[in-house]
Amino acid sequence: MPLLDFGDALNLALREEMRRDPRVYCIGEDIVLGLPFGVTKGLIDEFGADRVLNAPISEAAIVGSAMGAAVTGLVPVVDMHFADFVTCAMDEVANQIAKSRYMFGGQIDCPLTLRMPYGIGKSGGGHHSNSVEAWFINIPGLKVCIPSTPADARGLLKTAIRDPDPVLVFEHRGLYRVTGEVPEAETLVPLGSADVKRAGGDVTVIATARMVHESLEAARRLAEEGIEVEVVDPRSLVPLDRDTLAASVRKTSRVVIAEEGPMRGSTGAWLAWVVMEACFDDLDAPIARVAGPNVPIPFSPPLEGFVTPTANDVVAAVRQALK
Amino acid sequence: MPPGPDQLLQMYAGMLRVRLVEERVRELFANGRIPGFLHTSVGQEAVAVGVCAALRPDDYVLSTHRGHGHLVAKGGALRGLMAELYGKANGVCHGKGGTMHLADASVGYLGANGVLAAGCVLAPGVGLSIKHRKSGQVVVTFFGDGAANRGPFHEGVNLAALWTLPVVFVCENNRWASSTAHALSTAGGSIAARAAGYGIPGESLDGNDVLAVWEATARAVERARRGDGPSLIEAHTIRWVGHFEGDGQAYRGKAEVEEGRRTDPIARLARGLEERGLLDAAHAALIREGVVAEIEDAVAHAEASPLPAPHDALTDLFAYYPWRD
Numbered sequence: 001m002p003l004l005d006f007g008d009a010l011n012l013a014l015r016e017e018m019r020r021d022p023r024v025y026c027i028g029e030d031i032v033l034g035l036p037f038g039v040t041k042g043l044i045d046e047f048g049a050d051r052v053l054n055a056p057i058s059e060a061a062i063v064g065s066a067m068g069a070a071v072t073g074l075v076p077v078v079d080m081h082f083a084d085f086v087t088c089a090m091d092e093v094a095n096q097i098a099k100s101r102y103m104f105g106g107q108i109d110c111p112l113t114l115r116m117p118y119g120i121g122k123s124g125g126g127h128h129s130n131s132v133e134a135w136f137i138n139i140p141g142l143k144v145c146i147p148s149t150p151a152d153a154r155g156l157l158k159t160a161i162r163d164p165d166p167v168l169v170f171e172h173r174g175l176y177r178v179t180g181e182v183p184e185a186e187t188l189v190p191l192g193s194a195d196v197k198r199a200g201g202d203v204t205v206i207a208t209a210r211m212v213h214e215s216l217e218a219a220r221r222l223a224e225e226g227i228e229v230e231v232v233d234p235r236s237l238v239p240l241d242r243d244t245l246a247a248s249v250r251k252t253s254r255v256v257i258a259e260e261g262p263m264r265g266s267t268g269a270w271l272a273w274v275v276m277e278a279c280f281d282d283l284d285a286p287i288a289r290v291a292g293p294n295v296p297i298p299f300s301p302p303l304e305g306f307v308t309p310t311a312n313d314v315v316a317a318v319r320q321a322l323k
Numbered sequence: 324m325p326p327g328p329d330q331l332l333q334m335y336a337g338m339l340r341v342r343l344v345e346e347r348v349r350e351l352f353a354n355g356r357i358p359g360f361l362h363t364s365v366g367q368e369a370v371a372v373g374v375c376a377a378l379r380p381d382d383y384v385l386s387t388h389r390g391h392g393h394l395v396a397k398g399g400a401l402r403g404l405m406a407e408l409y410g411k412a413n414g415v416c417h418g419k420g421g422t423m424h425l426a427d428a429s430v431g432y433l434g435a436n437g438v439l440a441a442g443c444v445l446a447p448g449v450g451l452s453i454k455h456r457k458s459g460q461v462v463v464t465f466f467g468d469g470a471a472n473r474g475p476f477h478e479g480v481n482l483a484a485l486w487t488l489p490v491v492f493v494c495e496n497n498r499w500a501s502s503t504a505h506a507l508s509t510a511g512g513s514i515a516a517r518a519a520g521y522g523i524p525g526e527s528l529d530g531n532d533v534l535a536v537w538e539a540t541a542r543a544v545e546r547a548r549r550g551d552g553p554s555l556i557e558a559h560t561i562r563w564v565g566h567f568e569g570d571g572q573a574y575r576g577k578a579e580v581e582e583g584r585r586t587d588p589i590a591r592l593a594r595g596l597e598e599r600g601l602l603d604a605a606h607a608a609l610i611r612e613g614v615v616a617e618i619e620d621a622v623a624h625a626e627a628s629p630l631p632a633p634h635d636a637l638t639d640l641f642a643y644y645p646w647r648d
């Protein structure tokens with residue numbers, strides 16, 4: 001299998017879907033040159049300016065117009081530039097896109113993909129670092145996926161584009177240059193299918209995006225002490241593959257849930273309840289969590305480092321779950 | 324009243340200070356001393372300095388992602404700025420803000436901003452507060468030509484005009500929003516012309532001419548202080564450097580930067596001052612020396628300052644919060 005980095009795998013997914021379906025187009029700020037993270041690079045050469053639209057800095061109009069196009073026969077893929085700026089189009093996402101099918105009694109498809117480059121790193125500071133996926137699992141009507149590997153990124157983005165409903169794809173900006181094997185053949189990853197990234201019998205770590213990699217690192221370290229960690233990546237949060245999570249927890253009886261965003265009202269809090277509901281009688285210890293503290297992301301490297309969950313935190317949480 | 328000799332020389336030194344701070348910051352960034360996503364205003368100094376020279380010390384400024392120059396021009400201390408850019412504990416925001424998210428309340432600099440056009444809707448509120456307190460202050464909000472295509476620009480101008488608030492909207496049109504050309508993103512072409520729709524004065528001017536910027540701002544400020552409401556200024560300028568440090572600038576040729584250097588706002592004012600006998604080579608060298616010394620003092624201060632303790636990440640969130648989080 002060829003090696004691709006996460007960003008190039010997303011680029012491949014866009015190309016494949018744009019070739020397959022002439023209704024698919026990309027829109028966003030500075031995407032013609034592939035800014036800010038290279039994902040849309042070169043699309044303009046293959047698909048032209050009608051299908052790769054550099055928009056003005058007008059987030060509400062970018063996202064709103066995408067909905068308008070989606071409900072009338074096109075298939076937009078919006079590049080949010082930084083997921084932080086989705087706040088500038090929050091009505092469009094939360095009130096318009098999320099609710100149109102439901103409010104209108106299921107009359108209209110809204111096949112729209114929002115690509116959400118997000119996450120902490122490199123002193124991006126308070127307006128350029130946030131992990132905002134939790135906001136969107138709280139909005140009924142949106143599907144939310146969050147890949148951790150290049151193959152999953154490609155497979156999930158393709159699925160998102162083909163889905164008749166709005167799908168948000170969270171792309172951690174610290175992963176864009178991470179490489180991994182990507183199947184030669186066109187491969188889709190269905191929504192609602194978790195993936196066991198590492199098998200182990202002692203503790204289940206449920207992690208998303210960058211925290212999958214931190215958890216794998218933690219698992220390697222703990223394996224040296226004879227502790228076998230199973231790392232499960234939900235890959236999509238809405239819909240959620242409860243069965244795979246529950247099967248792992250029934251095997252290990254101990255659970256850590258790891259994410260990057262703030263602890264309160266988060267995806268991990270939701271997953272913890274899902275696990276508890278399904279596996280209460282199987283649990284041998286309280287569910288342990290890894291998440292950021294409830295503060296904005298600070299600029300200075302030692303401060304940023306302090307609020308960034310890492311493998312160390314996963315190791316500590318695993319030990320707590322083993323008590 | 325046109326600016327007197329002292330004020331002209333102050334503007335000259337002010338632009339030089341912004342230029343040399345930005346150049347030094349770029350160098351420090353390249354050497355890995357300064358972290359983050361860095362946007363500098365090299366070439367655009369006349370806008371920051373011309374505008375702030377027309378303000379009182381107690382007036383307010385709302386800034387942008389490209390905001391170091393606005394802070395320096397507003398009188399912000401270089402030590403606090405430089406230590407903040409380094410992410411040091413005694414930076415003006417204790418290392419929490421950094422280049423794109425810094426503020427210096429002591430000089431009325433209410434914040435750089437990582438979100439474009441955010442200041443355009445904060446400004447009417449500042450204006451409302453000024454009006455309510457009858458303090459006679461004004462607020463300037465800076466934004467780029469790209470940011471003028473966001474809704475908050477329109478909402479902010481409308482509100483300020485509707486309620487006759489003491490706001491000056493200053494658009495720095497440097498022809499680009501990142502890699503996107505002004506002409507390819509802005510219907511109608513002119514930002515200044517949008518003022519007409521809201522019934523306020525809108526002026527398009529040469530933003531590399533510090534005197535033109537000063538004059539237009541002085542007029543707008545006077546109007547605002549009189550209680551006659553907001554104005555919009557569109558200052559055309561040229562960014563000499565990449566959108567951010569590390570920008571390959573594949574979207575533009577060298578010609579524009581050369582044009583920028585030909586119309587260098589600092590050299591231009593220097594020529595004017597020389598013609599009027601207010602500046603000669605020796606005096607210019609002295610001014611430069613003073614500015615360089617100030618900057619090097621700030622750099623040495625930043626270098627010598629401690630980094631914040633990691634757990635300080637948890638401070639400053641609320642004024643009062645004795646509860647367990």
Ligand SMILES: Cc1ncc(C[n+]2csc(CCOP(=O)(O)OP(=O)(O)O)c2C)c(N)n1
Nearest residue numbers: 085389437438439467468469470499500501
């Ligand atoms: C709301 C929002 N959208 C997008 C961005 C990303 N971004 C940062 S600067 C920039 C270009 C800004 O252009 P302009 O307003 O003209 O200011 P300039 O950079 O030219 O000073 C973009 C798109 C942002 N910071 N905020």
